[in-house]
Amino acid sequence: MSELEAPAPARVGILEIFLTFLAIGATSFGGGVVAYLRSSLVTKKQWLDDEGFLAALEISQALPGLNATNMSVIVGDRLRGLPGAVAGFLGITLPGAIIVFVLALFYANNSGNDAVNAVLKGVGAASVGLLLAVTLQIGHKQLEHRLDMAIVAVTLVLVSFVHVPLLYVLLVVGPIAVLLYRPHKLTPDTSGLDKKPLD
């Protein structure tokens, strides 16, 4: 048996999980889904406290997959196990999935249309500004050392300019970066009980 997480609050219905994530999925435009999730899950529904929310977010960010969908399955799973996870996932993805599919059909039938192409070009160009802003904001929040900047630069050059497949980048740069931040370098032990020699 594994030690389980903090006990979930009063039993939540599968339908309620689905509808809650459906509302988030239908209204979270243009990124920033974390703010929507927090306001819904922590403030309104109180399914999680702030600490639990941050713990789930931490897992979501460390793993493959999108924050939004990872959060939906993790929170759904904590509330009601696997059915809860499925309900959360379908809720957060269905509105967007249906709209993307309808837009894709429309696009397929109008791919020669000047107006359609012009709108999508404009959206694409605007997206570049959005992506850059979001990336730099995350960078400012999470990165502090020169070592961080070096890892950012190496990753960027390998992917964008040398075109190394992502799998190899992750397999090579990942372990090196983790080793560079290995425990005794990251948090010097202040208790004095477990002194390690410096490198």
Place this chain on the structure above:
Amino acid sequence: MKLLQLLGIFSLLSVLAIGGGTAVLPEMKALVTGQEGWGIDDAQFRDIYAIGQLAPGPNMLMVIAIGNKVAGFPGALVAFLAFFAPACVIAIVTSRIWNRFEGSQWRLAIQRGMAPIVVGLMLAGTIAIARTAIVGKNSQICLAFAAVVFIALYFGKKMNPALLILAGGLMGLVFLR
């Protein structure tokens, strides 16, 4: 055959998507535009990305539009499930055992080490989209759009990104025809 290709490529992308959708964009673009039989070029990849931006929810739902382009509704369904299911399974399993590593200094080291890689990958994702979106005869107008959105979001903290994206579409209708 195409369904199997969709399954293989998007489930690979699913487990590689550390740091989220933007981080996996360069690889997705390379794999998707590199499939001879799929007939998706850079411009179409940009259009499909834009479709993802116009819909609510995660913009990586764009994989549905790719699947649809390649193999119709079954393709859309396969791309959707292949891109999301593996990552979701990993998330559920990990969250159930994650607390065992509470306070582990290696857990911190992993988070600390992966953070700059994710930022590097997101920058690479931005460049991948820029290379499809800021090209051709109107590239300077496109660059201006991107710059205005960036400045508005980065320096004006309270701007709504969705409105800026929609404004980009409207401006495109005016200036990019």
